[in-house]
Amino acid sequence: MSAEFDQLVAEFERFQSSIRNADDRFAGLGAMRQELTELRASASSPDGGVTVVTGPGGAVLDVKFTDAALAKGPQALSATLMATLREAVGEAARRQAVLVQEHLGDEQGLVDQVLETQAEAFGTTVEELRSKLAEEPGRPPAPPEDFSEERVLRQADAAPPPPAPPANGGSAGDRFLRNLFDEED
Template sequence: MSAELDRLVAEFEKFQSRIKQAEASFAKVGDMQDEVTALEATAMSPDRAVTVVAGAGGSVKDIRLTEAALKQQPQQLATTLLSTLHRAVADAALKQAGIVDAHVGAAFGVDVSGQVLEAQAEAMGTTADELKSNASEAQPAPRRLSDDDLEHGDILRHDEPPAAPPPPPPAKPADDGVRRLWNHEED
């Protein structure tokens, strides 16, 4: 009977240890919420005429149109705007998933980013690998200078404000010890 009691006490202590580890992980939820609130994803149309900035939860924070966008036919502009909007929102969803993964993904053994990629791939009729490879190609190449630009001395474009550099990611406290402890306990 004593051996059974010792085993039960050990199991209870192990359970309490996991609860403390979970509480420590959830203590950082406020930091995660702040990062999610601040996240932004910017997408630009291939012709650079439309720029959309999306935030967490699919919110649209900004839409910028150049003079070239306003010269497009209404249906063409609507199509460009909608496809750019979709890309910005999809990028924001992926960034949001990455934040969740960084804070609690390992603790719960989930890959939210992978799940979001799979869902997006299914919705778009493609594969997650193809989406990953296309992500780096999604932004248009820098505009090349034309002879007109050089001839008129107008090398800088004045119809688009310069893009602000993305903010540096917030410093993240090291929680590898907690992850190692958590993973070790499960073995």
């Protein structure tokens, strides 16, 4: 009988450990969600005439042109804008992959998959894209000095903060088990 009890206690402790592990992972999801909400990526054209700022999911948050960029004509401006958009959206995707990997682990090699896909799509190398990740990811590059303040797009509305985690001190599984053992007394 004592061996059976010891086995049940050991199984219960493993169960509680797995619940704590799941709770820890879910607690990290709130932080990841907040970081993803605040994510910003920026890219400028080689001549500095076009700058694009993107957010989560590659959403375009802002586009800026210099007077020199506007003077180039519609076809040149369009080509420069599209290339800069691709770079900014790609940067946002790389940063998102890094954030997800930091919070959930790298069982699927998410960052490597994103880098390989982008290298093929953009005609570059994984190493070149990886070096861009090593640059300061938290701060977009400074705009060129001759930048006008005219915006093509309106500023994105501020996203609401994520809901606060429950303050009851544990998961539903923990409460259930506490109640189960309290009722046996």
